[in-house]
Amino acid sequence: MLNHIKQFANYKTPFYWYDMGLLQETLQVVKNESEKYGFQVHYAIKANANEPILNMIQSFGFGADCVSGNEIQAAIDSNFSPEKIVFAGVGKSDDEILLGLDNSIFCFNVESIPELQVINELASKVGTKAQVALRINPNVNASTHHYITTGLEENKFGINMWEMEAVLSRLETSDSINLIGLHFHIGSQITDLQSFKSLCVRINEIQQWFYSREIIVDHINVGGGLGINYSSPDKELIPDFASYFKLFNDFLETRPKQKVHFELGRAIVGQCGSLISKVLYIKKGVQTNFAIIDAGMTELIRPALYQSVHKIQNLSSNLIEQKYDVVGPICESSDSFGKSLMLPETKRGDLIAVRSAGAYGEVMSSQYNLRTKAMAYYSGTPNKSK
Numbered sequence: 001m002l003n004h005i006k007q008f009a010n011y012k013t014p015f016y017w018y019d020m021g022l023l024q025e026t027l028q029v030v031k032n033e034s035e036k037y038g039f040q041v042h043y044a045i046k047a048n049a050n051e052p053i054l055n056m057i058q059s060f061g062f063g064a065d066c067v068s069g070n071e072i073q074a075a076i077d078s079n080f081s082p083e084k085i086v087f088a089g090v091g092k093s094d095d096e097i098l099l100g101l102d103n104s105i106f107c108f109n110v111e112s113i114p115e116l117q118v119i120n121e122l123a124s125k126v127g128t129k130a131q132v133a134l135r136i137n138p139n140v141n142a143s144t145h146h147y148i149t150t151g152l153e154e155n156k157f158g159i160n161m162w163e164m165e166a167v168l169s170r171l172e173t174s175d176s177i178n179l180i181g182l183h184f185h186i187g188s189q190i191t192d193l194q195s196f197k198s199l200c201v202r203i204n205e206i207q208q209w210f211y212s213r214e215i216i217v218d219h220i221n222v223g224g225g226l227g228i229n230y231s232s233p234d235k236e237l238i239p240d241f242a243s244y245f246k247l248f249n250d251f252l253e254t255r256p257k258q259k260v261h262f263e264l265g266r267a268i269v270g271q272c273g274s275l276i277s278k279v280l281y282i283k284k285g286v287q288t289n290f291a292i293i294d295a296g297m298t299e300l301i302r303p304a305l306y307q308s309v310h311k312i313q314n315l316s317s318n319l320i321e322q323k324y325d326v327v328g329p330i331c332e333s334s335d336s337f338g339k340s341l342m343l344p345e346t347k348r349g350d351l352i353a354v355r356s357a358g359a360y361g362e363v364m365s366s367q368y369n370l371r372t373k374a375m376a377y378y379s380g381t382p383n384k385s386k
């Protein structure tokens with residue numbers, strides 16, 4: 001990364017920088033490891049929807065996991081095949097459902113009985129059948145930040161098992177719906193593979209429940225959530241996809257001809273992006289100094305929203321390390337990238353890299369304080385903005 005410092009020197013900060021070589025290597029590993037078991041991977045577009053990134057992911061033959069109509073449109077615009085598009089979300093609007101039907105997407109991941117009813121009505125109205133998977137709340141704790149755990153009964157996501165009899169009777173009268181699968185997603189930034197093992201065990205039980213009612217679906221979608229190493233990104237630029245997929249192959253009991261689907265976002269794009277910023281001021285504090293940089297929570301909200309830690313690097317200095325609170329310019333105290341960080345002596349004008357910002361970074365940026373939207377640059381195509 002430090003090799004690129006000269007290349008960065010002329011760009012207006014802050015900006016996102018994406019290492020497309022790393023993305024390509026990561027995608028190759030995902031492809032090799034998932035194909036060993038015949039698994040189908042869908043990229044979760046909400047992690048990063050930049051066109052060059054979507055194009056590269058699409059070129060590997062992966063599907064797309066969408067959570068809005070505009071994401072479905074972005075997937076189609078980037079040539080993702082509609083037969084590989086899945087559509088999740090607790091609040092799909094009528095227009096979004098119609099867009100999905102119009103494009104004959106592979107599957108709607110349905111999260112409630114009322115949604116089932118609306119999809120059935122809309123599909124019937126336009127004279128088509130909707131392929132549907134039930135998003136089931138497996139009640140598995142993902143041991144991650146409570147804002148990004150989604151598989152507990154108290155969460156708004158998915159259908160709970162105690163409602164399933166009612167769902168099945170609703171399906172019997174839903175002539176414009178084909179039940180093709182079961183869907184699960186327990187949360188994000190999960191680094192303990194035990195959580196995924198618990199998910200497999202739970203899915204096996206749930207499949208047994210359906211089996212005893214003579215229901216076998218063709219597709220099991222286990223969602224995403226594989227985490228990345230934020231504290232030491234260089235030690236693990238590519239997550240351990242081999243162990244991840246092997247675990248599902250070892251513990252998930254599939255029926256003959258059942259296909260297993262994944263929806264990965266963060267693990268695919270997280271490490272390939274950095275937010276590059278410039279130091280505006282060094283300000284004396286009581287215990288530490290503040291390094292005030294020109295990027296803030298408007299460009300990367302994860303530290304403020306999830307108390308997440310990103311590795312911070314000074315790309316311009318190799319002087320003796322000192323303690324800094326690295327903060328942004330936004331008028332909010334939560335606009336901080338880290339307290340008491342050890343960084344080489346830092347001065348105005350130094351370039352700072354906030355690492356592992358490829359997922360849920362640029363897509364979550366805002367224009368709060370009427371900030372200018374940061375540009376994006378891609379390695380290999382240095383002057384191409386998005």
Ligand SMILES: *Cc1c(COP(=O)(O)O)cnc(C)c1O
Binds near residue numbers: 189
């Ligand atoms: C966000 C999301 C994903 C992707 O999660 P990652 O942690 O980025 O892998 C997958 N499936 C659903 C339903 C989601 O909402």
